Amino acid sequence: MAMNSFDIGRELTAVTTGIDAFELTQPDSLLNDGLVPIYLGRGKVEQKTYTNREAMKADLDRLEADVAELASGPRQVFLQGMLKSLRVAVKMASGASPSFEEKVADLVGAPTGREDPAVIEDARGKLDGLLRKSGFVTGGLGERVAAWEEARAVPAEQVETVFRELMVEAKAKTDALIFDTGDYDMKLNPVRGMMYTARCSFDEGKMDLNFDLSFTRAALKHLVCHEVYPGHSTQLLSTKAAFEAGEAPADALLITTDAITGCVQEGIGDQGAHLIDFIEDSDDEIHVELRRVRSAAQTSAAWMLMVEGVPHEDVANYLRTTAMGQEAWVQGRLRMAAHPFRGPFISSYWAGNECVRKVRERVTKAQWPKFLEALYSHANSPASLSMFPQTVVEAH
Structure with a gap:
């Protein structure tokens, strides 16, 4: 008897968490930091037990056959993409070296190649106008x-105070407009020497923030929205609630998997301030365009470094001049791009932001609840989300 979509979701979750558990025990695996960084389904879905990767591949083959029997639509598109993504991850864990292009396309689910320079220049042009309007008129754009x-x-000594103020505001807006996060909270955890700007350490209740960088209030607001309300933490809480209520299949618990789910997760984060109507002033508007420039440029920079063979320092200079990034950010982006497994995920920020933005901007008021249900109660890929108003949501 063919499995239905929810049955497949449970099996997919068991397989994915089984892969995660196995790779965590393999010191030489590229996935030895884990495939599912944050998983809220422990004790709810029994994971598969693997002793070798051939068994993983066999289970993925079997799931692929089951997914092929589903009706065509966003749910099937998501599941097919997720299986393809997991195949690449297992292939890499087995010692194979897929091309950067294959990893971007199949592991991450993002477009390949440099971002269109015209898009970057458009954002730089808008940034130029906004800065002039705010009185910053002397010198070049950088x-x-x-x-x-x-x-x-x-x-630096005021960052935590501003962080707390923004957390209170963002939580209130998120609880009212997106999902009631209850008594969930996150503390600020200053870090240094990391390749990221900020990180959601959900299980520890901390938002790691890279103090090698300086932050405007607008940048801190974006990071609060990205990592916590209504970003990663909120999505984790809402998908868990949907699964526990029987409204979403078990794979809703896989949203943090280093796979095609990452694009939409990062897109929710980068669109967070828009989703809760938290763009308040000219500084926020400036930061939106500056972030667009940097997100698109880092995607191009990774491609230049890893595919085109552009020298490291030339790529660094591109990020300094085109993206106008602080030096710690430039070096962090280059470190991430060069990472054999994490590298292609640098494209997930721009691809995810654009995917969520484009759908958000065409959602009607009447469609908004349906959009939020698809976005916050279920796992998606860029391809499945882009099919809106068709969604991955299915009756069970």
Whole structure:
């Protein structure tokens, strides 16, 4: 008897968490930091037990045959993409070296190649206009960005205070507009020497923040929205609630998997301030365009470094001049791009942001609840989400 979509979701979750558990025990595996960084389904879905990767591949083959029997639509598209993504992950864990292009396309589910330079220049043009409007008129664009960031920088000793203020505001908006997060909270955890700007350490209740960088209030707001409300933490809480209520299949618990789910997860984060209507002033508007420039440029930079063979320092200079990033950010992006497993996921930020943004901007008021259900109660890939108003949501 063919499995239905929910049955497949449970089996997919058992297989994925089984792969995760096995790879955590393999010191030489590229996945030895885990495939599912944050998983809220422990004790709810029994994971598969693996002693070798051939058994994983056999289970993925079997699931692929079951998925092929489903009706065509977003749910099938998501599951097919997820299985393809997991195949690449297992292949890499087995010692194979897929091309960067294959990893971006099949592991991450993002478009390949550099981002269109015209898109980057459009964002730079908008940024230029916004800075001039705010009184930053002296020097080239990079100089004016640096002047704005310096003028608006939150002193290090005040970052936690501003963080707490933004957390209160973002939580109130998220609870009212997206999902009631209850008594969930996150503390600020300053870190240094990391390749990321911020990170959601959900299980520890901490938002790691890279203090090698300076932050404007607008940047801190974006990071609170990205990592916590209504971003990663909120999505984790909402998918868990949907699964426990029987409204979503078990694979809703796999949203943090280093796979095609990552694009939409990062897209929710990067669109977070828009989703809760938290763009308040000219500084927020400046930061939106600056982030667009940097997100698109880092995607191109990774491609230049890993596919085109552009020298490391030339790529660094591209990020300094085109993306106008702080040096710690430039070096962190290059470190991430060069990582054999994490590298292709640098494209998930831009691809995810654009996917969620484009759907969000065409959702009607009447469709908004349906959009939020698909986005916050279920796992998606860029391909499945882009099919809206068709969604992955299925009756059970």
